[in-house]
Each structure stands twice: as C-alpha cells, then as structure tokens.
Amino acid sequence: MRIAFHTPLNLFDDGGVSGDRRMARQLVAALEMLGHAVEPVRTRRGYMRSAERSCFDHHCDEAQRLREGLLAGYRAGAPRPDLWFTYHNYYRAPDLLGPEIAAALDIPYVTAEASDSERRAFDEWSAQTEIVRRGLSAGDVHFYFTDRDRQGLEPWRQPGTALLELPPFIAFENEPPRPRDHAGPSRLITIAMMREGTKQASYLALARILHRIPGEDWRLSIVGDGRQRAEIEQAFADLPPGRIDWLGLIPREQALDELARHDIFVWPGMREAYGLVYLEAQAVGLPVVAFDSGGVSATVMAGQTALLAPEGDEAAFADALTALLRDKGRRERMGTAARRFVLEERTTARAAGTLAEGLDLACRHRLDKLKAVRPAAS
Known part of the structure; x- marks a missing residue:
C-alpha cells in the first residue's frame, strides 16, 4: 500500500532529537519492512504552545489550505494514498488533516499513540480536544503503546474502530554492547x-x-x-x-x-x-x-x-x-x-507483525463502513 504518514507533534525527519521522532522513524521502518511505500506528509510542525484562540485559528487555517491542496492534487492525478497513518495525535498537536482527507478519499484512517484527555475537554483546550476526539471516532484502528493510553481510548472501541496494543519497541543498527566489568564503586x-x-x-x-x-x-x-x-x-x-x-x-x-x-x-x-x-x-x-x-x-x-x-x-x-x-x-x-x-x-520485526494485523483490520473496517453507507445513498 501507499501510506500517507503524518506526525502533527514534530516533523520526524527534521533533524531534531526526541523520543517521538525516533519512534516515528521506527514506525516508518516497520511499515517499509512490510513492503509498504511510506510517504511523509509535508507540513509545518503542528504543536500548539498555548491554547490562545489566535494560535488555534492559525493552525486550522494552515491545515485547511494544505487539505485543499492535497485533495486537489489527488483529483488532478497525483498518486493517492491507500491509507492514512497519523502518529501522536493529542490535544496540543491534534490531527487537522487525516480524518477529513481519509473520508474524502474513502481510505482507512489509522493512528498510533493517540491519546484523549477528559480534563482537557472542559478547559481552555476543549476545542483542540474536540478535534482529537472526532479523529478517534473516525478511526478504523488505533494502536496504543501503554495501558494509560488504552484507558483513554476505550470509549472509541467499537465494531468499526479497533484498539490494538503495540508495545514500545526499539531498533539498533548494530548489536548493543554488553556490560563491562570495572573496579571501584x-x-x-x-x-x-x-x-x-x-x-x-x-x-x-x-x-x-x-x-x-x-x-x-x-x-x-x-x-x-x-x-x-x-x-x-x-x-x-x-x-x-x-x-x-x-x-x-x-x-x-x-x-x-x-x-x-x-x-x-x-x-x-x-x-x-x-x-x-x-x-x-x-x-x-x-x-x-x-x-x-x-x-x-x-x-x-x-x-x-x-x-x-x-x-x-x-x-x-x-x-x-x-x-x-x-x-x-x-x-x-x-x-x-x-x-x-x-x-x-521489543524488536522492529515484532512491531511489524502487529502493524500488519492492524492495517489489515483497518482496511476491512473501512470497507465495511463504505458498504454500509453506499446502499443507503443509492
């Protein structure tokens, strides 16, 4: 499949040093191990430092322009993704692109390490949290890394939206060294x-x-x-x-x-x-x-x-x-x-196996949803 890979929090290939960037790169490697073509979504960093309305509106306006540009390109013949995959969608970095584009293209929408915050639904971050929740509701599969995230995602576990555990994993270019004996403390x-x-x-x-x-x-x-x-x-x-x-x-x-x-x-x-x-x-x-x-x-x-x-x-x-x-x-x-x-x-190969299961399930869920909607529309 051709997979559009979106990272709202940080651009994973911008040269920055952080755990989320490393995990994003590892996810891409695992997806490519399965034979998929992974195409990063080129956008600006979506992290919101504050809940000020002007900041939120600015991000929403930029996202709308990018959505319209991407969809226009697909209609004009640019290679379309077969699946949209968003990594790390939460209230400070909501996914402003994936749910709408996936719906417009009738393709599966998948997330990894998405999280919900009940507390943020009732404070100054409520608008951002609502966008996160719309994405969670629209999802076909959500991969979660920790039980804390699973608990937040449980309201969206339903026949058309699955939750799958993807334990944190790590990749090494070479076998890690072993501990060395030493004198002293x-x-x-x-x-x-x-x-x-x-x-x-x-x-x-x-x-x-x-x-x-x-x-x-x-x-x-x-x-x-x-x-x-x-x-x-x-x-x-x-x-x-x-x-x-x-x-x-x-x-x-x-x-x-x-x-x-x-x-x-x-x-x-x-x-x-x-x-x-x-x-x-x-x-x-x-x-x-x-x-x-x-x-x-x-x-x-x-x-x-x-x-x-x-x-x-x-x-x-x-x-x-x-x-x-x-x-x-x-x-x-x-x-x-x-x-x-x-x-x-906790290897890339183990993670790839879980991802393969989830992507297959996401495609089946999306197909079932389309079948349910089209007879009603005809």
Missing part, C-alpha cells in the same frame, strides 16, 4: 534532556533520592544537556565530592557504549510517556530502577528487569536502588533478563 547512569517540566522534575527527584543514600558505594554518570542544566546541577551540588560525572549530550552510539560501562540505569520517569531510553539500557544489559509512572511499566518487566517504586515514593525508590547496589548477583541476573527481553520481544 557501583556505577549508576541516567540519560535525559535537561528541559523544564517533567524532565526537570525527574532530575530533582533523583537528586533527592541520592541524598538519601550517601553511605552507599555508588557513582552516577549523567548524560544530557539543555536549558535547565544550571538548576539541575545545583540540585546535585551537595552530594559528596566525586560522586557525579556530567557527560553532556553525546551521540547515540557513544551513549550505548557509556551504558555498557555501568551497572544500573536510574531514571524516575515522572509522567514519562514510556521512554525509549529504558529499552536502550535494558538492551545493553542493565537493570532499571524507576517510578511506576506514566507509561514506564510498558517498557520493562517489573520485578524481572526493573524495580518500580510507587510514583513519587522517593523512600521506596531509594530502598530499591540500595537493594541492587548491595546485591551484584541480582542485578546481573536482572540485566541478563533485560537484554533478552528487549532483543527478543
């Missing part, structure tokens, strides 16, 4: 951008957690950079000297090598969508310690490859981390299980 590592909001909150939580266990034998490497670096560094400043290594922003392959020099991956992950970095750390063979927050649990096997503390319970997080610091055999067993879990179960 246990080595902890975390990798995250240093921006305001949930990332900064997780960094500050991690600093408080480590302040609880200064007597344990550990050293932490921090990979990442960003606007909030000064504030984040200050949060770790009172820890004993020599405990923190600030590595800055480094390329992915170098980050994988850095993971292999460590023993435990620690990242609170407060309200994390899911976090591809958890999959990367496990693929290298590191156990994970995190909060059971957001979609983190969708990326690990709790108790087997990761220890998850209740969200916000910093004492429980510190206890879990201490337990691994004191038990080398346990963390090595968990690391072995983690590597096997990611490299066998």
Whole structure:
C-alpha cells in the first residue's frame, strides 16, 4: 500500500532529537519492512504552545489550505494514498488533516499513540480536544503503546474502530554492547534532556533520592544537556565530592557504549510517556530502577528487569536502588533478563507483525463502513 504518514507533534525527519521522532522513524521502518511505500506528509510542525484562540485559528487555517491542496492534487492525478497513518495525535498537536482527507478519499484512517484527555475537554483546550476526539471516532484502528493510553481510548472501541496494543519497541543498527566489568564503586547512569517540566522534575527527584543514600558505594554518570542544566546541577551540588560525572549530550552510539560501562540505569520517569531510553539500557544489559509512572511499566518487566517504586515514593525508590547496589548477583541476573527481553520481544520485526494485523483490520473496517453507507445513498 501507499501510506500517507503524518506526525502533527514534530516533523520526524527534521533533524531534531526526541523520543517521538525516533519512534516515528521506527514506525516508518516497520511499515517499509512490510513492503509498504511510506510517504511523509509535508507540513509545518503542528504543536500548539498555548491554547490562545489566535494560535488555534492559525493552525486550522494552515491545515485547511494544505487539505485543499492535497485533495486537489489527488483529483488532478497525483498518486493517492491507500491509507492514512497519523502518529501522536493529542490535544496540543491534534490531527487537522487525516480524518477529513481519509473520508474524502474513502481510505482507512489509522493512528498510533493517540491519546484523549477528559480534563482537557472542559478547559481552555476543549476545542483542540474536540478535534482529537472526532479523529478517534473516525478511526478504523488505533494502536496504543501503554495501558494509560488504552484507558483513554476505550470509549472509541467499537465494531468499526479497533484498539490494538503495540508495545514500545526499539531498533539498533548494530548489536548493543554488553556490560563491562570495572573496579571501584557501583556505577549508576541516567540519560535525559535537561528541559523544564517533567524532565526537570525527574532530575530533582533523583537528586533527592541520592541524598538519601550517601553511605552507599555508588557513582552516577549523567548524560544530557539543555536549558535547565544550571538548576539541575545545583540540585546535585551537595552530594559528596566525586560522586557525579556530567557527560553532556553525546551521540547515540557513544551513549550505548557509556551504558555498557555501568551497572544500573536510574531514571524516575515522572509522567514519562514510556521512554525509549529504558529499552536502550535494558538492551545493553542493565537493570532499571524507576517510578511506576506514566507509561514506564510498558517498557520493562517489573520485578524481572526493573524495580518500580510507587510514583513519587522517593523512600521506596531509594530502598530499591540500595537493594541492587548491595546485591551484584541480582542485578546481573536482572540485566541478563533485560537484554533478552528487549532483543527478543521489543524488536522492529515484532512491531511489524502487529502493524500488519492492524492495517489489515483497518482496511476491512473501512470497507465495511463504505458498504454500509453506499446502499443507503443509492
């Protein structure tokens, strides 16, 4: 099939660094693995920084012009898509193109990682949320990554709209390195951008957690950079000297090598969508310690490859981390299980199989809808 691939949040091939861009590229690779021709929808970034009406109207006007241009091109003979696929449709980046174009062309409409927010339906984001919901209602298949997203999508599970679980997956160009033995204290590592909001909150939580266990034998490497670096560094400043290594922003392959020099991956992950970095750390063979927050649990096997503390319970997080610091055999067993879990179960090939099932179902759903409408119109 020819698939129109739309990413309202970020243009996945714009050179930016983010987890959603990586997942979009991985989805494209999985679809191409199935033999489909994937064509990115060329548009401006659809992310809305504020709920101001002028911002919303501007995005809607741009989307209308693009819809009309695309449909005019298809009518004039441009290659038409056989299916529309939108990744990451939510209230700050609603899909202003897909539902209308899919309806005009009578083609299936599919989403991945779409999400609904009951709270946003009644605040200043209500107009944007209504557009998201119209798209969810029009969909033929919605792939969800986490149980939290599934819960929000349940109202749209109906005979003509299916929900399919697509667990977060990750691709590697080469086999990830294995952990290396080292002398000295246990080595902890975390990798995250240093921006305001949930990332900064997780960094500050991690600093408080480590302040609880200064007597344990550990050293932490921090990979990442960003606007909030000064504030984040200050949060770790009172820890004993020599405990923190600030590595800055480094390329992915170098980050994988850095993971292999460590023993435990620690990242609170407060309200994390899911976090591809958890999959990367496990693929290298590191156990994970995190909060059971957001979609983190969708990326690990709790108790087997990761220890998850209740969200916000910093004492429980510190206890879990201490337990691994004191038990080398346990963390090595968990690391072995983690590597096997990611490299066998969370692969592009596994994802492609789920996508194939969903696309087939979407085509059948769309055909059934068309059959139901055409007799009534004749």
